[in-house]
Amino acid sequence: MVLKAKNRYYWSTRRQLEIGVARALDWLVDPGFPIGDPETIPDILRDLPMVIAAQLEYEPCKALERLIAEAIDYVDPHADDARRTGGDPGAVKRQAYKTVMLKQMFGLTPETRGKSYDYRFGLFADDFERFPLHSQVRGYIRAEYLPDVASYLCMGAADRSPDLPDLDELENALDRIITKGLPLMPEVASAELLAFLPTVGFSESMQERVARMDCHLHRQLDAFVMEHYAEAARIFFAAAPGTKGTKVKARMQKIALVLDAGNGLDNIKNTVRPKVLEGLAWQLYRLKLEEQNRARITSREQVDYR
Numbered sequence: 001m002v003l004k005a006k007n008r009y010y011w012s013t014r015r016q017l018e019i020g021v022a023r024a025l026d027w028l029v030d031p032g033f034p035i036g037d038p039e040t041i042p043d044i045l046r047d048l049p050m051v052i053a054a055q056l057e058y059e060p061c062k063a064l065e066r067l068i069a070e071a072i073d074y075v076d077p078h079a080d081d082a083r084r085t086g087g088d089p090g091a092v093k094r095q096a097y098k099t100v101m102l103k104q105m106f107g108l109t110p111e112t113r114g115k116s117y118d119y120r121f122g123l124f125a126d127d128f129e130r131f132p133l134h135s136q137v138r139g140y141i142r143a144e145y146l147p148d149v150a151s152y153l154c155m156g157a158a159d160r161s162p163d164l165p166d167l168d169e170l171e172n173a174l175d176r177i178i179t180k181g182l183p184l185m186p187e188v189a190s191a192e193l194l195a196f197l198p199t200v201g202f203s204e205s206m207q208e209r210v211a212r213m214d215c216h217l218h219r220q221l222d223a224f225v226m227e228h229y230a231e232a233a234r235i236f237f238a239a240a241p242g243t244k245g246t247k248v249k250a251r252m253q254k255i256a257l258v259l260d261a262g263n264g265l266d267n268i269k270n271t272v273r274p275k276v277l278e279g280l281a282w283q284l285y286r287l288k289l290e291e292q293n294r295a296r297i298t299s300r301e302q303v304d305y306r
Contacts, residue, residue, distance in 0.1 A: 020044050021150040025068070026142055030117055032107030033068075035061040048153055053282040056275065057226045069108050071152040072099060075145065102145055105138070155289045164288060165192040170281045177217075178273070179248060181238025184214035196284040198291060217280075220287075226279040231258050232268075233276045 024042040028035075035041065038060035045051060045064060054063035104112045104120055112120045121138070165173075173193040177184060189210045197213050204212070221239045224230040232255045234240040243251055252268045259272065 017044075018147060018150045018154050021048070021154055022142075022146045025146050025150060025153075028068075029105050029138065032105075032112070032115070032117065032120060033065050034107070034114060035064070037061075045153070049282070050153055050155060050286070053225075053279075053286070056279050056282075057228070065108070067153060068106055068149065069103065071149045072102050072106075072108070072145075074152050075099075075148040102141055102149075105141060155286065164285070165195055167278075167281050167285055170196065170285060171277045174277050174280055175273075178236055181236075181244065181246070181248075181251070182214060182217060183244075184210055184217065186210050189213060196288045198287070199295075216284075220280060220283050223283075224279065225283055226275065229259075229272060229276055229279065231255075232272055233280060236273065236276055 021044055024045050027042065028045075031040075038046075041060060041064060046060065050067060051060075051064055054067055057063070058066060100109070103109050104123055107113050107115060107120060112123065169192040173188075173190045176188045176190070177193075180188070186206065189206075194209055194213055197209060197216060200212075217237065218239055221230075221234050221237055224233045226233070231240065235243050235251050235255050235258065238244050238246060238251065243254070249265070252265050255268050255272060256264055259268075
């Protein structure tokens with residue numbers, strides 16, 4: 001399956017991987033976006049699980065472009081400065097400007113897309129008093145922000161949390177649900193599936209956890225990342241109107257009509273079903289990784305504060 005490449009790189013530490021990704025991002029600054037030839041994307045970026053998952057919906061160059069823009073927004077550097085300065089509007093404005101500057105570096109804004117390196121840096125370097133030279137601006141962002149962007153892109157690769165099951169196990173757990181569809185029944189709510197529930201600060205009974213996972217699955221199916229297969233995913237899991245309680249075969253026939261599948265049920269079973277499972281599994285996996293990442297950051301900040 002596509003996502004198996006998540007373990008291709010066996011770095012001795014997560015830190016080494018992030019350094020390598022940051023260097024590859026720094027290299028991308030020179031050509032900027034859009035990237036015409038996917039073969040020019042450094043292997044270390046192309047084989048990141050987050051990039052592989054995005055390629056289920058977008059072609060490689062577009063997938064990487066969207067993820068880097070998403071990572072810059074996620075890092076949101078002005079939030080930390082606002083906290084440190086007590087919400088000083090001037091500090092927030094300056095940090096927000098740096099966020100825009102980072103997008104301009106990669107050619108991710110309308111006015112910089114497809115423009116030369118000199119043009120992109122010329123838009124803001126002269127106005128940035130601390131760093132009057134292009135090289136100084138680039139050096140600052142290389143040191144301050146690219147590591148955070150790299151860390152975001154590396155989620156799901158290397159140094160995975162040992163208490164999370166593999167994607168294979170999660171896909172198998174989701175596949176078992178398809179037989180009867182949603183709502184989720186306790187007999188198919190395996191430990192591998194429930195490990196991806198969002199954490200709550202109180203104890204729950206098994207019945208409560210199953211009910212919460214059922215709601216979680218419905219929400220993720222409503223926000224399914226693979227737009228082309230979104231309706232198929234909801235039908236497969238009996239989350240679409242009129243599919244609750246129906247047999248798998250009947251649901252597959254409905255999917256064939258929705259997708260206008262030329263090869264009928266065989267195509268739905270051998271092609272669409274695996275893609276739906278991969279997409280939903282990665283969606284759940286990524287959400288849990290983001291939750292763990294936020295928890296680590298919060299814990300680190302609390303330690304630093306002490």
